[in-house]
Amino acid sequence: QEERERLSRVLAAEARAPRRDWQGAFEWDARVAQLLGAVFGLPSFRPLQREVINATLQGRDVLCLMPSGGGKSLCYQLPALLGGTGLTLVVSPLLSLIQDQVLGLEELGVHAAALTSLTDKDAASAISKQVEDALAGLRLLYCTPEKVVNSKRFFAKLEKVYKQGRLERIAIDEAHCCSQWGNDFRPDYKKLGILKQQFPDTPILALTATATQTVCDDVQSILRIDGCEFFRSSINRPNLFYEMKPKPASGADLVKDIAGFVSGNYPDGESGIVYVLTRKDAETLAEELRGLGISCAAYHADLDAAVRESVHRRWSQGRLQVICATIAFGMGINNPHVRFVVHHTISKSIDNYYQESGRAGRDGLPAHCRLYWRFGDYMRQASVVVMDSNWEPHLRGMLQYAAASGCRRAALCRHFGEAPPPCHQTCDCCKRVAGGAAGGAAAAAAGGRQQQQHQQQQQLKDVTEAAKGVVQTLQAWPGAEKRATLIQLVDKWRKESAAAKALSRDENEAVVQQLAADGYLKLDFGFSAYATNAYLKASAQASLLLQGKRQVFIPAQAAGGSAGSEAHKPEEGAVERFKAQQQAQRGQQQQQAAGTASGAGPAP
Ligand code: ADP
Ligand code: MG
Ligand code: ZN
Numbered sequence: 381q382e383e384r385e386r387l388s389r390v391l392a393a394e395a396r397a398p399r400r401d402w403q404g405a406f407e408w409d410a411r412v413a414q415l416l417g418a419v420f421g422l423p424s425f426r427p428l429q430r431e432v433i434n435a436t437l438q439g440r441d442v443l444c445l446m447p448s449g450g451g452k453s454l455c456y457q458l459p460a461l462l463g464g465t466g467l468t469l470v471v472s473p474l475l476s477l478i479q480d481q482v483l484g485l486e487e488l489g490v491h492a493a494a495l496t497s498l499t500d501k502d503a504a505s506a507i508s509k510q511v512e513d514a515l516a517g518l519r520l521l522y523c524t525p526e527k528v529v530n531s532k533r534f535f536a537k538l539e540k541v542y543k544q545g546r547l548e549r550i551a552i553d554e555a556h557c558c559s560q561w562g563n564d565f566r567p568d569y570k571k572l573g574i575l576k577q578q579f580p581d582t583p584i585l586a587l588t589a590t591a592t593q594t595v596c597d598d599v600q601s602i603l604r605i606d607g608c609e610f611f612r613s614s615i616n617r618p619n620l621f622y623e624m625k626p627k628p629a630s631g632a633d634l635v636k637d638i639a640g641f642v643s644g645n646y647p648d649g650e651s652g653i654v655y656v657l658t659r660k661d662a663e664t665l666a667e668e669l670r671g672l673g674i675s676c677a678a679y680h681a682d683l684d685a686a687v688r689e690s691v692h693r694r695w696s697q698g699r700l701q702v703i704c705a706t707i708a709f710g711m712g713i714n715n716p717h718v719r720f721v722v723h724h725t726i727s728k729s730i731d732n733y734y735q736e737s738g739r740a741g742r743d744g745l746p747a748h749c750r751l752y753w754r755f756g757d758y759m760r761q762a763s764v765v766v767m768d769s770n771w772e773p774h775l776r777g778m779l780q781y782a783a784a785s786g787c788r789r790a791a792l793c794r795h796f797g798e799a800p801p802p803c804h805q806t807c808d809c810c811k812r813v814a815g816g817a818a819g820g821a822a823a824a825a826a827g828g829r830q831q832q833q834h835q836q837q838q839q840l841k842d843v844t845e846a847a848k849g850v851v852q853t854l855q856a857w858p859g860a861e862k863r864a865t866l867i868q869l870v871d872k873w874r875k876e877s878a879a880a881k882a883l884s885r886d887e888n889e890a891v892v893q894q895l896a897a898d899g900y901l902k903l904d905f906g907f908s909a910y911a912t913n914a915y916l917k918a919s920a921q922a923s924l925l926l927q928g929k930r931q932v933f934i935p936a937q938a939a940g941g942s943a944g945s946e947a948h949k950p951e952e953g954a955v956e957r958f959k960a961q962q963q964a965q966r967g968q969q970q971q972q973a974a975g976t977a978s979g980a981g982p983a984p
Contacts, residue, residue: 400438402431402609408462412437415461419488426451428613433459436549436585441576441608443555443600444587447615448735449716449742452587453481456551457520461490465514466548467541470522471575473554473566476712478522485520492520495527495534511537514546525557525568528575539578547582550575552603554711556590559598560769563590563732564711569602576604584608589738590731593797615734615796619741620749622788622807626886627754634752635665638722639672641750642702645720649675651695652720653713654704655727655736657760665724666704676702679709707736716743723751726758728765729774730781730795753782755893756866759914762903766912776897783897785809785935839936843891844925847932849877850895851922863904863915866892890934892916898932900925 406412412433416422432444432455446452460468472478478494485492493507510516527534541547556562557569576584584605588595600606628634642652654669656662659680666678677691677700688708694700696715703709707727721740727733733751741747758779765771781791788807790800803810853873857864864872870888874880880888895901902919905912924930 400435402434402611404434406434406437408437411462412458415458419461419490420454420458421488422454428611429454432585432611435609435611436583437462439583441584441605442586443596443605443608443610444585445596445610445612446587446589447613447617448589448738449744450589450613452553452589455587456549456553456585457481457485457490459549460519463548466546467511467518468520468549468551469538469547470520470551470553471525471528471572472522473525473557473564473569474712475524477553477714478524480712480714482520482522490519491517492522493518494522496522496524497526508537512540512544514544525566525572529568529571535578542579542582547579550579550582550584552584552586554588555586555599555603556588556595558602559595561592561594561598562588563729563735573602573604589735592731592795614793614798614801616789616793616798616801617738617741618801618804618806619744619746620737620806621746622737622792623748623750624782624788624808625750625752627752627757629754634724635668635672637752638665638724639669639674641722642669642674642720643672645748646701649698649701650719651698651715651717652702652722653709653718653736653739654702654722654724655709656704656706657725657757657764659706661724662704662706669702669704674702675700676704679703679705681706681708707732710736713739714742715739717745718742718747719745720748720750723749726751726753726761726778726782728761728768728771728778730777730792731774733778733781734792734796751782755783755889755896758782758893758896759866759903759916763905763912763914766905766914779893779897783893840933841936842931843883843887843894843934844931846877846879846883847891847895847900848926849873849879850892851900851918851926853877854901854916854918855922861904861915861917863917865913865915869916887934891932894932894934895922898930900930900932 412430416425427450428444428446429451432442435442436455437459444452444455456468456470460466470478470481472481475496475498478496479498482492482494493510495504495507499507507518507521510518511521523534528538538547552558552572552575554564555569557564557566558572559565560570575582584603586599586603586605586608588599596610600608625637628637638654646652654665654676656665659678659682662678662680666676669676677694679688679691683691691700691703692709692713695703704724718740721737723733723736727736737749737751740749758775761778762771762775765775768774777795781788781795784791787800787803787810789803789810793800805811805814850869850873853869853876854862854864856862857872866889869892870880870885874885874888883891892901896903896916900919900922901916904915904917906915907913925932
């Protein structure tokens with residue numbers, strides 16, 4: 381009996397203990413440290429790199445989740461140099477990513493090669509020979525998933541290497557492409573489970589920056605690495621400033637606002653991206669910004685490859701400041717010095733927004749992410765994504781993010797299942813709250829504290845009565861379908877309802893937006909040969925509202941009309957504040973890097 385109890389205690393302790401302390405000492409430590417400095421020229425590891433490297437060297441399957449720029453490539457590039465004559469296979473979704481990496485490795489003196497659709501016949505047969513030849517010194521072989529899944533000859537080659545005992549590791553980069561729940565689904569990635577099936581003794585290292593739990597679970601089961609070690613660093617990007625800005629109703633005002641932001645904050649031509657919804661938007665905006673003296677070009681899928689390539693190159697080299705791009709400008713953008721990403725329109729999901737905005741500041745220095753938001757864009761985006769699978773919950777998530785007031789950073793982290801980190805006033809909300817409190821205290825010492833508390837609580841305005849009018853207007857809409865565009869709806873509602881007219885037009889839109897976010901309105905689509913139009917329609921839930929069983933609130937701040945007009949004004953002092961903040965942060969970073977303790981904080 382005693383022995384049994386002792387054993388069960390031991391087992392319980394064992395189960396609680398980590399499988400292995402990946403930060404601990406390993407026999408390869410010295411060699412790994414040497415390669416890091418001598419080959420890659422890096423002084424130290426970034427968070428989790430060492431742990432991931434230890435786990436994969438130990439032969440575990442690993443799923444590694446790190447934000448963009450976190451340094452995922454090193455996690456398979458370095459281990460590839462440790463073995464004797466073994467080969468690391470790297471599966472990567474994009475030819476440009478593959479080319480960049482192979483060139484980069486060759487520059488470091490590491491022998492790497494790629495077999496893709498671009499490899500010509502002679503080169504391919506030379507590489508094939510090296511793959512089989514243990515003495516050729518080839519360490520990393522890059523390929524696309526298509527190659528693995530569709531080329532029998534290529535797969536037979538891998539089997540041969542495996543039988544030789546030389547298929548040391550398989551890295552699957554951008555592993556979220558496996559999952560339909562991710563934002564870059566590739567059908568060929570879904571078939572990559574064949575690798576574990578055929579090469580059970582080769583450890584797999586899957587890497588991605590996309591962080592939802594659903595995608596992670598999916599990736600593990602598709603790649604057949606269910607028991608894998610799971611490493612996840614925080615998705616929080618402390619060097620990014622997140623800002624949401626009400627989008628001016630007039631296109632001309634918006635262009636002026638963007639041009640002012642760019643030329644005011646980045647007079648030295650620092651690089652940035654403006655994401656737009658459609659190819660036409662990209663062309664139009666690029667032209668208008670050029671008219672205002674901004675160096676920029678459009679980038680979208682309709683341009684031919686040579687033009688896209690040239691735009692990308694000029695921008696990477698700093699000869700072009702801004703790219704006005706659709707999401708075609710995506711994976712494979714490796715410029716680490718992007719100082720700002722502006723969203724002219726909301727993204728199709730929070731995952732997409734995180735990834736697109738995350739292209740800013742990959743060098744770790746402060747960078748700015750600005751999102752222009754207006755409810756009409758929810759409908760525009762809907763009409764673009766309506767054919768995607770699962771677009772509705774994704775886009776609604778984006779709507780809720782955009783419509784919320786509160787810390788942007790916290791909202792992003794919560795979306796990915798992380799506890800909200802401290803924001804340190806690096807989003808517009810937290811900054812406004814802090815700024816308001818300080819200003820209030822200075823203006824009136826007595827009212828200061830009250831104002832602060834006021835501002836921290838979200839002020840809401842009850843618009844239930846007005847909101848009922850929106851539903852009634854729709855339910856009485858002429859025609860069988862009882863649906864309207866946003867503009868039609870607001871026009872008619874204002875004509876018919878005194879409660880609507882008592883509000884500003886911005887407030888009217890805020891009410892409609894809240895009704896959609898709360899599910900009382902739903903989207904409906906009309907398809908013509910040339911376009912897809914999105915309409916609003918009352919949902920079944922709307923009856924609860926009419927029966928007086930539900931209430932609707934909008935943020936008082938958005939309702940004041942002040943937020944709406946703020947966007948029309950040039951940003952007084954914003955530029956100086958931003959520069960000062962950037963300088964202070966840079967100073968802090970340098971001090972931290974130099975290891976000196978800073979006694980005096982940055983000037984307020
Ligand atoms: P990811 O694939 O996670 O987006 P990359 O592997 O492309 O990131 O690396 C991003 C940048 O970080 C590269 O310029 C790389 O050289 C750099 N980097 C990687 N590891 C380190 C490190 N330990 N120290 C400094 N820089 C690093
Ligand atoms: Mg990468
Ligand atoms: Zn914040």
